[in-house]
Amino acid sequence: MARRELMPGQKRVSAGGVVADTVTVLWFIFALFPIVWMFLLSLKNNVQQTSTYFGFTPTWTNYLTVLGSKGEQLTSVDFKSAVLTSVLACAGATAVSLVVGIPAAYAAGRWKFRGAESLMFNMLSFRFAPELMVIVPLFVIYHYLHLFDTTVGLIWVLQLVTMPLVVWILRSYFQDLAPELEQAALLDGYTRIRAFFSVALPLVRPGIAAAALLAFIFAWNNYIFPLILTDSNATTVTVAVTKFLGGGGQAYYNLTAAAALLGVLPPLVLALCIQRYLVRGLSFGAVKS
């Protein structure tokens, strides 16, 4: 996409430009400082962890401790298996919400049918519903169905978070697709289903990528569902990270920092890989241009 500059007056006033650059840099110090500081903290040993100085001998042992059995002893949470659970549950939830969400998004994007708008509003209202309202009944249901503290149970509940997101983002992509393309395929003798799979679906692939990744990240970042609906077997990264700060005994600052960075890494790497689509997906989900 070609960049155009709106409001070119900014460029002429050089004094204004300097001020704007300064403010931009200040903002990014604010935005990045916590991450940089966490990284430094994660490299400190137990003695240095309480010092606020930047000069120290870096060590990688905290990461090994967090991932190893020693971290498990300290927090009674196996961080490695929490990472695995998170990956499985988030990938599962994303897959389910794509399978369920793509047809609905296509229906809502292509046809204006009775109830379409209220269906969409209701989907959005799930995003806005307080989680605890459904968690307590789910807690009871999960115990009854033996889904408590299982990855399958997590997939089901995280899918409630990701599905509306997928439908909302993809609906806009399907709306933007010229219906003539499928029309042409139909005239060539394709069936409706084949036209969808061979014409419409490949064209919204960037949208699917954006929706899937945003869904994965939202599921990964969720805290309240795994906090209440899982225990030690299927605990996720977000819950595991907070354990290092310790409820009772000693707080492990350096270990917390290392765990936090490990917990942030997967979505961060994913985001950096497809950033262009991500921004489009994020803004498309909410507003359609």
Place this chain on the structure above:
Amino acid sequence: MTLADETAPTREATEPAEPPRVPAWRRGARPYLLSIPALAVVVGILYPFLSGAYYSLLDYSAGNTHVKLVWFRNFADVLSDGGLWRSVGVTVEYALIATAVETVLGVGVALLLNRSTLIGRIFEKVLILPLMIAPVIAATMWKLMFDANFGILNHVLGLGHTFNWLSKDHALYSAILVDVWVYTPFVAVLVLAGIRSLPAEPFEASDVDGASWWYMFRRLMLPMIYPYILVAVIFRLMDCLKIFDIIYALTAGGPGTVTTTLQINAFEDSITHFNYSRGSTYMFLLWVLVFIAARFLVGVLTKAQKRAAGTEG
């Protein structure tokens, strides 16, 4: 324009013409058939949701073996209890301040990054990063930085060991600061997408006319990106009203009750004290609050979108 979109062309017109071998009733049923899987999921959430509403009418708590219907006694108890109004106050204060600050800063950051200077282009890539960090992890990180003795903030800001970020007077604002750190990029991304979608001509024309930057921003850009800002406000306000993870990780509602928002309060009732009915009553009242706010804001948004569509055309 996805929220209650009334200006879009009707979708019937876009449905591809088909050979007559497909009967009309099947064509009419198609969107419904496609929505069935999603609807099944909707029912899957509706059941626990309605159960939750029903719990608020019971006297359901751990240790109570004879759960019975008490109708609106929980509501009467909760409404006459000062705890509810205190947490409504905390919730509304948190939501309004956080949303206002994030909106203003988000628009500012979007404007800064819209420039095609090198700095603007580099930082645009970094903008989205805090958004990828789970709020609960962000809150945990900030908790380490807030620490009065070992935290980096007091050291860097030269406050010594005296300033306590999580004390009674400051805890709510510290939580808001974390929220601002996590979610301002979200507002900025939405607004930046809005700015990018604007036509260049009006700006070029008024630039030729020698209009000032401020004049162009206030008279041209702001009215045109208003719907985008409104969408960001809706998302932020709704999410802030039901804030849980940032506050839970940072202060767990304390010290005392200064950061006890409605959802934290419900968590304490349901999960800590096993009084499921009382917790559900809190959640039902929060849901009503969120629903009213959503309806009102979506109404404002629909109006704004119509106006924006009118001025653009």
